[in-house]
Amino acid sequence: MRPGTALTPGARITRRFYLELAGWCAAFKRRDTAMKHYRSALRAVPEDPLVLACMGFALAQQDRKRDAIECFDRAIAANPNDAELHFDRAFLLQELNHHDEAIPGFERAVALDPNHDRAYYGLGLSLIHLRRLDEAVPPLERNTKLQPMSPYGWYQLARTQFNRGKVDKAQAIIDHLSHFEPKVAAQIARETGLRAPERP
Numbered sequence: 544m545r546p547g548t549a550l551t552p553g554a555r556i557t558r559r560f561y562l563e564l565a566g567w568c569a570a571f572k573r574r575d576t577a578m579k580h581y582r583s584a585l586r587a588v589p590e591d592p593l594v595l596a597c598m599g600f601a602l603a604q605q606d607r608k609r610d611a612i613e614c615f616d617r618a619i620a621a622n623p624n625d626a627e628l629h630f631d632r633a634f635l636l637q638e639l640n641h642h643d644e645a646i647p648g649f650e651r652a653v654a655l656d657p658n659h660d661r662a663y664y665g666l667g668l669s670l671i672h673l674r675r676l677d678e679a680v681p682p683l684e685r686n687t688k689l690q691p692m693s694p695y696g697w698y699q700l701a702r703t704q705f706n707r708g709k710v711d712k713a714q715a716i717i718d719h720l721s722h723f724e725p726k727v728a729a730q731i732a733r734e735t736g737l738r739a740p741e742r743p
Contacts, residue, residue, distance in 0.1 A: 626656035642669035660689035
């Protein structure tokens, strides 16, 4: 399927039919049958990015991450401006500990969708794993702005700042978290040896 090609109404119905069949088969652990339905859908709508993405998720659930990545490669080729496809591919690479390969995917996702909070978080994690701590700070800060009440980005940002020697910034995050995630704030304090938030 070429980028920008619209499906006919009949093709949409056929795609939905096979995707629903595959979904039911997957739900009942009939994975081989689910794959057959995905392949049938691709015969009806060749290189359709939605079908390829669904097939990729199914393969990932079977721990066939390399095969899943190939599906996302094909989906991206068909729809290169879909931020979610780039994120999903990068996430799978990250799970395989291929952080250097994951980073461009996360970067492409946030370029296409500047509010993709999970892509900023993923980018920050991969940079941390590669010990590129200074580079990890901006995406983690962006993640905390987009998800200010989620402790995950704050936790990683605090640890990164501490490991960069920015103790005052790590302490400020602990103090900030103590207002809405006191357990996470206390955990960071224990791990870093910084001042724990006072209990109410």
